[in-house]
Amino acid sequence: MIREDATIDAGELYDVAAALGMTDQQVRLCIKRLVAEGRFTHEGRGRKAVLRATADTRATIEPDLEYLRFAYAQDRGRERWDGIWHLAAFAVPETNRAARDAMREAIVYHGGAPIQGGLYVTPHAWEDRIRALAAKLGIDEQLTTLSTAELSIGGTTGGAELAARLWPLDQLAAGYERLRTAAEYTLAVLPAADPTRRLSLAITLAAEFDRAVSDDPLLPPELLPHPWTGVAARAAVAECWTALNAAAPSPIRLFRWYSEAVAEITARPSTR
Known part of the structure; x- marks a missing residue:
């Protein structure tokens, strides 16, 4: 509901929230929390108020x-597929669990499917993103990437059959x-x-x-x-x-x- 000038009309917000099954009290609590978190500023009272997105909020609300x-x-x-599979593998020790979990979440976010422990595959070229993330997390030495036109998993080799098995x-x-x-x-x-x-x-x-x-x-x-x-x-x-x-x-x-x-x-x- 954020407009081009980064504002939300509170009256409009209350009306839409009601149409979606929310009470005025729920909306007030949400607004209070968002202001406390520094995501919006609040000008005015009640339905005549105006919410304004802060710079941090404006920088993070755009969809992908x-x-x-x-x-x-x-x-x-x-966008046509070139028939190449892209794989990434990493082995990060338990002592660096945060980096390991962050790497796993990012790989899945980018469409990677697990093949076996620490090994993931996607049909899309993702090497630059994965390597950049690994470097940021300080685990670039534990990352292996490769690409291949031939992929067999448990005897399954056909592209569509592999996809149905993996995703x-x-x-x-x-x-x-x-x-x-x-x-x-x-x-x-x-x-x-x-x-x-x-x-x-x-x-x-x-x-x-x-x-x-x-x-x-x-x-x-x-x-x-x-x-x-x-x-x-x-x-x-x-x-x-x-x-x-x-x-x-x-x-x-x-x-x-x-x-x-x-x-x-x-x-x-x-x-x-």
Whole structure:
């Protein structure tokens, strides 16, 4: 709900929160905590107040637009897989558990799937990011990276078969089905929605989108079932963001970020 001038109208916030099932007391407590944490400043009282995002908050609220652009570019055939698997292995002693856990979390965040203890694989080139993180954590000497066009795990060698073995594709597909349902519902009711309803729809859609993509490694189409429900779900969401941005009475950062990222990819000529 943060606008382009980094503010949130408190009255609008209370109305949207109510539409999403929150009480005024819950909102007041949330605002109090955010101000105490230094994430927002608070000007005025009650519903006439204005919340202003601090510099630290403005620097951290932007979604992962690189991930978003890559997802839509891949959906439209503008990112093609070269058939190369990228592997990373690390062995960090228990005495440096924090670095070990941070490395594992980052590898999984970047789409890596575990093969066996300390060994992960992805179809995407990730070496620069993984090495930079290892250096930052001080464990670069414990990191090994390699790439190969031939990968066999327990006798499984086919690309799609390997993907089905390594990543929870059924779980990912179920999440995208929920997302597509939410997006189609949003598109259906949006024309008649008032401003409060539009914002509540957008927040619900954003939450469903985050839930669907949080564990998605964005595998190349060659490794996924056909048709892949993620493509249809993301296309429906793209329509929603465009419609929401066009209907917004005042500029909302979230709408602009998503709609511009999608528009940027759509405007490029296809390589197919």
